[in-house]
């Protein structure tokens with residue numbers, strides 16, 4: 267029997283079975299992730315929802331997908347060194363947020379203690395000052411100008427620019443993420459195979475594990491379609507300031523079922539579109555790590 271991950275949009279969290287009896291509307295999402303079926307039952311809470319309300323659903327779907335991809339990659343013999351306290355990637359580059367994530371980030375932060383809020387604002391403002399003293403490279407600006415709602419911006423462009431700034435994430439303290447529960451989707455789906463030394467910029471090999479669905483791009487496209495704007499990415503340390511400057515965008519609402527249905531369609535389309543590429547790349551990575559392991563075993567047996 268199919269297992270369902272149950273979640274809701276625009277209402278309180280629901281437990282298994284509870285909301286089935288309440289007569290609420292549910293929308294299904296079935297995904298084929300590397301040959302494994304992932305099922306979601308998405309409850310429609312309030313009639314209308316804001317962009318920030320879709321983020322918990324995106325996090326749930328993201329967790330379901332990454333769990334399968336990481337487990338399958340490990341089972342196939344590739345080494346994923348990512349674990350709690352491993353933070354070279356957080357030290358090397360910052361991450362972009364889609365608009366719904368930026369709005370949600372501000373809400374999540376406002377739930378924390380006054381002391382935590384103050385420290386997060388301080389970190390953001392310090393980093394923002396550094397970022398604003400830099401100029402995005404011309405190719406990035408040109409690409410951004412070409413963007414239309416029909417061809418959303420690839421958030422990887424923003425990531426690459428970030429990386430070129432060589433700034434560490436302002437939320438990294440003692441090698442740990444200080445906003446772990448609120449961390450961006452890009453952080454949640456970032457895993458590599460290979461050696462952590464390569465992540466530190468030292469010798470070695472590390473390859474990013476490609477996810478069949480990149481959730482920041484899903485939310486970028488969804489927000490762009492609903493708002494009728496080009497897809498935008500907000501730099502994490504600038505997110506709080508950006509939200510203060512765009513209060514009306516936090517308050518706009520759409521029918522919850524319309525928002526969820528479109529979210530489901532975008533996720534499914536991306537999953538189908540990326541299926542062959544991800545499978546091929548994954549095969550190549552697994553093949554490469556098997557060859558590396560075989561070569562290392564050969565070296566050990568020769569030296570022994």
Ligand code: SF4
Nearest residue numbers: 356435437438443453
């Ligand atoms: S938000 Fe957290 S996980 Fe993401 S880059 Fe910053 S410290 Fe790392």
